[in-house]
Amino acid sequence: MNSDNTSVLKSFFLLWIAGYVFFYIFPFPFRYLGFNIFAAPYIGAIESLNFFIGKNLLGHESLVYEQGGRGSGDTTFDYVFLITRLLLALVMAFVLILSRKRFKWVKFSYPTMIVYARYFVGITLIQYGVVKFMIGQFPSPSISSMEQTFGEFSPMGLAWRFFGYSDLYKIFMGVSEISAGVLLLFRRTVVVGAMLSIAVVTNIVLVNFSFDVPVKLFSSHLLFFSILIFLPYAKSLFDILILRRPGILELNRLTFSSNKIKWTYRVVKFFMVVFIPVSLMIGHYFGQSYRKFDNPWEGKYEVISFEKNKPDFPSDAEWVKVILDGKSMVVERVSGRKTYFTIGEIKEEGILSLTNSTDMEGDSTLQVVENNEDYILIARIGEHQFDIAAKRKKKMDYFLTSRGFNWVNEYPLNK
Secondary structure, three states: OOHHHHHHHHHHHHHHHHHHHHHHHOOOOHHHHOOHHHHHHHHHHHHHHHHHHHHHHOOOOOOOOOOOOOOOOOOHHHHHHHHHHHHHHHHHHHHHHOOOOHHHHHHHHHHHHHHHHHHHHHHHHHHHHHHOOOOOOOOOOOHHHHHOOHHHOOHHHHHHHHHHHOHHHHHHHHHHHHHHHHHHOOHHHHHHHHHHHHHHHHHHHHHHHHOOOOOHHHHHHHHHHHHHHHHHHHHHHHHHHHOOOOOOOOOOOOOOOOHHHHHHHHHHHHHHHHHHHHHHHHHHHHHHHHHOOOOOOOEEEEEEEEEEOOOOOOHHHOEEEEEEEOOEEEEEEOOOOEEEEEEEEEOHHHEEEEEOOOOOOOOEEEEEEEEOOEEEEEEEEOOEEEEEEEEEEOHHHOHHHHOOOOOOOOOOOOO
């Protein structure tokens, strides 16, 4: 193969990669800037194309997409999207490689793709890092989770409880992700940012694959993009660090043909480096008010006695355990069946207003009354009223939460 053919093949490959990166990342960053009206037509068109490819080319007749997602980034729809984006990028690469200005397209598109990926990965890592300092991604052990047996956890649930236990480890993860993200936003620190990003995201990818966390596709793309960002500097670093040869890490200096282009760049840079990261932090901070709920009656209540107002109430439906955990209340019955309630508000005298998915007549409430070392629970659920005597176990009564940190350990405590 002669050099011209090799050059064309290389150009085609670079155009394909650049196109795939664009189709995966776009419409970033429009949703952060409130410009969804411009991105909506593109999103609708590419989703329709994805349905067409999934159903007509791949034979997925039952392919569905739920608005807002299912909380998973690894749905069948997402996997089909990989093929859709690859095909779109392939078509774009063919069109551009056949043009007379194909080498100019490569010279423009590949470096632009690197910059686009750099901002995308950087802002994503900042967003990931910020939530580590707040209630959300990795919550601390709840009473409900500590009441589950070890074997009932999903692999993801196990990982989330492991990370959520230690505030120190969450801070370490958050600082690492924010540091990598911020370093990626600036040309002078992009090499260090790319290396740190590869290290941080590799850990994320391994956790997702090891514990079946359904963010495998997205995290793998973050790693792929981080590697792409690092590749232009890989040879120079290899020469410097491994071969001990002199080398230069070139800084691509920007030149502007006019003041208008210069100020346009500055405005875009401001939005990418300042506006979007700061707005993400502020949004997460104010969003905490919806997650935080002070419940002074939290605990597991083991039922000692259970009195009902209707004698025909089934004996196997009697309560044996009540768990109050933040905004939730879980009732376990003699039969083992569980009923879940949401706590609306906590009123005076320990009265909790309750709702659940079942339509019930009247207001449902639970009143908690402290009675020496025991507690009295007065529950009004629809037409039923229960008077319950119970013993309470608070969060700090569990060994996991009371153990704490110990500088000196004469023996390893691994039970």
